[in-house]
Amino acid sequence: MEGHRRVVCGATQVIGLLAFIFLFYTQSFSFDPINFLLRKQNSLKRNETMEEVGVFEENLLSSFKSLLSDDDLPTLDTTSLACNSATGPSLCVTTNPVKIDTVTMEIYLPTRPDPPNPNRNFSVNEDGQIIQLIRPYAWGQLDLLKTITPVKFLREPPQQTPARRCDFHHKVPALVFSSGGFAGNLFHEFNEIIIPLYLTSRVFRSRIQFILVDFNPIFVNKFNRILSSLSDFEVLNPNSNTNFTNSNKIVRCFHGSVVGLKFHSFLSINSSEVPKGNSMIEFRKFLGKTYDLKSENASISVSKPPILVLISRRKTRRFLNEDEMVEMMEELGFEVVVVKSSKTMSDLDRFSKLVRTCSVLVGAHGAGLTNQVFLAEEAVVVQVVPLGLEWPSAVYFGEPAVRMGLRYLEYRIGTDESSLVDSFARANPVISDPGSVFAKGYFLGKEMYLDKQNIRVDIGRFKSTMGEALRLIGRTTPLSTR
Numbered sequence: 422m423e424g425h426r427r428v429v430c431g432a433t434q435v436i437g438l439l440a441f442i443f444l445f446y447t448q449s450f451s452f453d454p455i456n457f458l459l460r461k462q463n464s465l466k467r468n469e470t471m472e473e474v475g476v477f478e479e480n481l482l483s484s485f486k487s488l489l490s491d492d493d494l495p496t497l498d499t500t501s502l503a504c505n506s507a508t509g510p511s512l513c514v515t516t517n518p519v520k521i522d523t524v525t526m527e528i529y530l531p532t533r534p535d536p537p538n539p540n541r542n543f544s545v546n547e548d549g550q551i552i553q554l555i556r557p558y559a560w561g562q563l564d565l566l567k568t569i570t571p572v573k574f575l576r577e578p579p580q581q582t583p584a585r586r587c588d589f590h591h592k593v594p595a596l597v598f599s600s601g602g603f604a605g606n607l608f609h610e611f612n613e614i615i616i617p618l619y620l621t622s623r624v625f626r627s628r629i630q631f632i633l634v635d636f637n638p639i640f641v642n643k644f645n646r647i648l649s650s651l652s653d654f655e656v657l658n659p660n661s662n663t664n665f666t667n668s669n670k671i672v673r674c675f676h677g678s679v680v681g682l683k684f685h686s687f688l689s690i691n692s693s694e695v696p697k698g699n700s701m702i703e704f705r706k707f708l709g710k711t712y713d714l715k716s717e718n719a720s721i722s723v724s725k726p727p728i729l730v731l732i733s734r735r736k737t738r739r740f741l742n743e744d745e746m747v748e749m750m751e752e753l754g755f756e757v758v759v760v761k762s763s764k765t766m767s768d769l770d771r772f773s774k775l776v777r778t779c780s781v782l783v784g785a786h787g788a789g790l791t792n793q794v795f796l797a798e799e800a801v802v803v804q805v806v807p808l809g810l811e812w813p814s815a816v817y818f819g820e821p822a823v824r825m826g827l828r829y830l831e832y833r834i835g836t837d838e839s840s841l842v843d844s845f846a847r848a849n850p851v852i853s854d855p856g857s858v859f860a861k862g863y864f865l866g867k868e869m870y871l872d873k874q875n876i877r878v879d880i881g882r883f884k885s886t887m888g889e890a891l892r893l894i895g896r897t898t899p900l901s902t903r
């Protein structure tokens with residue numbers, strides 16, 4: 422490679438609203454996977470061919486149950502519909518067959534079998550009562566949720582009207598979720614959709630039909646590999662069903678449904694929360710397999726200079742002396758790859774491979790750091806924390822990095838390193854007490870610290886952080902690169 426540095430494109434990584442809102446589902450758990458496996462094996466011994474269907478159904482019921490906490494299971498048993506109740510419904514499960522009107526996103530719990538007469542004649546909104554409404558996006562901020570397509574559960578109206586006829590029978594359950602919300606921002610895409618989707622769908626072992634409301638083709642294209650690893654079927658866009666050629670496939674029938682996605686914590690999976698037994702270690706293995714990433718060990722490639730990926734934000738939270746930073750990093754022996762483009766980063770196929778080969782990922786607080794999910798084990802994340810952003814830096818990226826088994830270093834800038842000192846006196850609360858600015862209103866704080874702040878890194882002080890990173894990947898002394 423010629424030159425000391427490769428510069429990958431230009432443009433920017435836009436960070437969405439990092440609203441300071443916690444979602445914590447504290448739920449207990451009742452499904453016992455070991456017991457279930459034993460039961461399954463016994464039934465297989467009894468009669469393998471005959472039991473196949475039975476096993477599938479039992480398996481399916483257990484899968485549904487694994488998504489709910491103890492408290493919600495009695496409701497599921499009595500009504501075949503249950504939602505997680507902990508923080509207002511964010512996920513609902515139906516275990517019996519359902520009919521989904523993909524135009525209105527009404528889910529009917531049938532009271533009668535599918536009528537034999539193919540002459541469909543009902544208006545989609547006729548009687549029936551909404552018994553549950555849910556907006557299937559895993560970020561519980563109310564004004565955001567308002568933008569998410571609601572999904573409604575209803576019981577089929579009684580005898581006098583004809584029952585809905587299934588226009589299409591699926592042999593698997595449906596999983597309904599949204600690609601609205603903050604999709605477009607890598608952090609939010611992984612945090613609210615991809616990790617929760619993994620968590621929610623994995624137990625079905627790809628035998629599940631995804632229905633994506635607020636269908637975003639860019640999202641589907643970007644995460645195509647992940648979506649097709651998690652489901653054997655092409656993602657269904659309910660809106661495309663309103664189109665004439667498809668208009669006879671409006672009502673689709675499924676072996677039960679899940680609406681909404683399970684969320685544990687920011688970029689994290691907690692193995693003791695339902696669905697129990699998952700972890701970020703497993704998720705990262707899944708990513709490695711899905712993107713065909715080599716299981717590199719960041720500490721090992723002794724022969725070559727370690728690769729450092731520097732995420733160079735272009736609009737907000739920019740490094741004002743990036744060249745000096747790169748120079749210092751190269752002096753320490755890193756091969757520095759500066760990534761300036763969100764376009765580069767959104768080509769996950771290629772970018773994940775670059776991240777997997779690097780030993781150290783460096784960036785200011787922002788969505789680009791989400792790429793830590795692709796890092797090799799033993800790799801180091803260095804987050805540069807701007808003024809006033811200690812909390813989101815720790816909660817969105819720092820703690821998750823540690824929990825997924827990476828090494829994490831934080832470089833908190835001093836007031837002199839923030840561009841805000843150019844506009845505000847040191848005694849001004851903007852500089853001396855960022856908490857008080859956020860206390861006046863989240864959007865005020867967001868504008869000041871997330872949108873209006875750039876960073877002039879103190880090279881001398883930052884050098885010791887980078888030296889620590891070098892030590893963590895097993896390089897004790899600076900190398901001469903060439």
Ligand SMILES: *[C@@H]1O[C@H](CO)[C@@H](O)[C@H](O)[C@H]1NC(C)=O
Nearest residue numbers: 446447448686691692693694
């Ligand atoms: C994981 O979940 C359990 C049970 O809800 C909780 O006690 C524990 O604190 C959680 N761990 C983390 C790291 O959040």
Ligand SMILES: *[C@@H]1O[C@H](CO)[C@@H](O)[C@H](O)[C@H]1NC(C)=O
Nearest residue numbers: 466467468469470471472473
């Ligand atoms: C299993 O079921 C099949 C199909 O009903 C039957 O022919 C076979 O005899 C059964 N085998 C055993 C071991 O019960």
Ligand SMILES: *[C@@H]1O[C@H](CO)[C@@H](O)[C@H](O)[C@H]1NC(C)=O
Nearest residue numbers: 539540541542543544582583
């Ligand atoms: C459909 O229902 C409407 C209103 O009940 C009725 O007037 C119409 O004849 C029905 N059409 C068919 C094809 O059954």
Ligand SMILES: *[C@@H]1O[C@H](CO)[C@@H](O)[C@H](O)[C@H]1NC(C)=O
Nearest residue numbers: 661662663664665666667668
């Ligand atoms: C309607 O659906 C068909 C089949 O899915 C598709 O090929 C066609 O492009 C769609 N037409 C429009 C106008 O969306």
Ligand SMILES: *[C@@H]1O[C@H](CO)[C@@H](O)[C@H](O)[C@H]1NC(C)=O
Nearest residue numbers: 717718719720721798799895
């Ligand atoms: C990576 O390499 C280091 C240093 O040789 C070693 O201590 C560590 O166990 C390795 N990790 C993995 C996951 O192989």
